[in-house]
Amino acid sequence: MTAPQQPSRPVSSVLPGLAWPGLPPAAGQAMLALQSQLDLTQWWTVTALAERQFAQLRLLIAHAVVHVPHYRDHLALAGIGSAAAVTPENFRNWPVLRKRDIQKDAARLLSAAPPPAHGEIGWTTTSGSTGQPLRTAVTDAAVLMQHAAVLRSQLWYGIDPAGKLAVIRMEADPPHSPGWGPPTDAVFRTGPTVRMSAFESHDAQIDWLCRERPDYLIAHNANLAALLRKSRTTGRTPAGLRAVLGFSDMAAPGLGRLVRETWHAGYFDTYSCAETGPLALQCPEQGALHVQAERVLLELLDDAGEPCGPGDAGRVVITDLHNFAMPLIRYDLGDIARFGPPCACGRGLPVLAEIAGRGGQIAVDPTGRTFFPRLNFDFWLDAAPVHQWQVAQLAADELAVRYVAERDLTGDEAAQLAAAIRKAMRYDYRIAFQRVGTIAPTPGGKFDDFIALPQTRQPR
């Protein structure tokens, strides 16, 4: 067995007289006990992981069919005799849960008797593309598992918790805090966190980053892209940034390279959703996204509801294995993704090769072809001083490009961009350009770089 030299980062200790090895408070010990398991499970085979996932799933289903009204008849609907008889094969018959099911009658998804040992029940508010807020209940135990994935990401990426962390999200409260938040604070002595709202202008965000000089930055991928662009056009670069953690939106191809070239920092992507937290983390060695199989069962389904073959794009359907307060079993996130081949790192955690944001982000052309609009980020930079952009499909053969910039694009720049878009989307679209003041995130805080035609938004 060989392993790289480890950063000798000591665990913080609260026990008098004990400095090393450290023993953190009970919450930290529980967190490290989980990490010590995740250290090993990440290397398990896909089969070994699936075996444990289904053992855990059977416990969740046994609870859900008894205590959660929505699921009362689901075993029968799926033609499964009992929770103990759930297998990967018959679980495919379990009805998919849609966002509108939760919006329509969230109360029916709440457990009437959540296990008391799972702790307090908290509420998470999110919103879908419809803009209608969605409230989900989650137990302390399920949050602990979410936190375990967050801490794992920091360990994977060699992040030094003593550093200063900057977070740009929708919410900026509180603007300053002394630590990094529960999972990291429970285990390590952490540096400070500073926060800013993603609704602030990119100029203001860059100014703030240059002033704060954080070691690490967490931000939406689309917001990051705009910030990088701003940095390149203005030459203002936050000094001392060591790594950037992108989340939420699909990372545009080349974003990692751009972070390295522009800010001289590492870049790592996290695929997460507000309802259940981190779903997949970028491999620390290879760059693919590893599904966090210890906490979430992630399926990809085709239009017929069947599992996608390798390489085929399908709807992301997830089961949070540990939330007994409001079990989300086979929950359709509205995202589209493809599984990738096994990762060269050797981890058995399944690999997501590609994630498109909402189901609505499917482009179409007049021949009826639908596809992910893979808009290569790089050509925007080469062509024009654009800070942020969005492509909207207006008709099968027509697109509008909305962009934020200091000035209008010149005719040449517009022509270059139009040519690049037509090449990327492999159709000779009519394209109109429109300079706008801002491009607002969706109510859920996502930045859509592509707005599809209404009829392609719900491809199922």
Next chain:
Amino acid sequence: MTADGGAGRGDVAASPSALPPPLPLRSSLDDIAWPALTAGNGPLLLSLDFQLRRSQWWSTDAIAGHQMRQLRELVGHAVRHVPFYRDHMRRAAIFTVAGVQQTSFLRWPLLARGAVRAAADALQARWLPPEHGRIDWQSTTGSTGMPVRVASTLLDGLIREAPMLRAFGWYGIDARGKFATIRPKVGRLTHATWNPVYEGMLDTGPLVTLNIAEDIDAQLDWLCEEEPDYLLSLGSNLRSLILRSRDTGRRPARLKVLLSYADQPPADLAALAAATWGAAVHDLYSAAEFGPLAFQCPEHGNLHVQSENVLVEILDEAGAPCPPGTPGRVVVTGLHNFAMPLIRYELGDYASFGPACACGRGLPVIASINGRSRNMAVDPTGRRFWPMINPSVWLSTPIEQRQLVQHAPGEIEIRYVAPRELIASEEAQVIEVLSRNFRHDYTFRFTRVERLERSAGGKFEEFVCLVAPT
């Protein structure tokens, strides 16, 4: 894509090429079986496991730095609350606890084994952080003829378990299996679990125990009946068992890993175990006063100091640190025993450090343990040295087992077990080889005995010197 823009190296605690068997963890939370949320000592031991899995790969310097942090905690406690150490800072010319560093610590007075007996009361802490838990007493095996009783805390006891948990991973030990131990001070018993310390966190397989005083055929019968997956015993006893198994054809079929402890494992043990039982052997060097001292590297066979538990020094006669390759006195500090701190304790063993291990672990390497001072020979001028006896000398004789006892500077008795007395020519042949090996003229005499006794700790000593130190 890696974080080459300034983020630290990824924190990778295991590699896929040596994935250990999963621990049979027990989840205490209703309806959450995996990942396990353990009860009992689970959070504590697994927190330590998380750290030890990483710290083994730290650089030797980084490890030493963290040891010093912990040592300062121990020294700070000892000088305040343990009467024995009240003046030790002054005697070491260290003025503040922060001044305890690798170099200044070399001035800290050594603690002789005899002093622990004489000052047992003064070595006990008058106050303990309550979080360290209740006090337990342990007696050492007394193989030196000087039994010592040592107090330690519950917390120290738990920290001592962490290296063993790590060793399960090193040696591919699956805790669901059946574990057998053959050692002193146990009866012929079956326990439901390997160790009560795992209660509430780990559903291990059963543990079966047998006393090492049982004769070798009875031991082999028992092994064949119990069919354990793992066996812990003294190296010399493991060797006797394997030889007996080879001679009789009776073979425990499931043994995967043998763990040797307490005595120097015979040089041919690993080869015999592989050839006869298809089992691997790993050596555990430990002491009752401290728990784990050094465990054998899973890849390269070197003994890795369990630096998270103990600070091990090897000193020459003048008290200076021995360079790698030079044998010296083993001096140990248990880093977490606040009930009866043993700081720079002379264990009575002689060993030498080796060069860094090719496995990449930063845990220091002990190249060889020569044994205890009573296993050193004395030459006619009174100088002590390690006897090196060519084992092939016995092959042409009917000798099954032997022990050399030095009674006087010029006299060595060869006590042996054999089906018959040696004839004169056999004796002459042995004397010729031994005289060459010992490089001095000794008077050798032969005594045939029924059996050779082990020491109280079950250790079998091939060479014992009864000449009093001058």
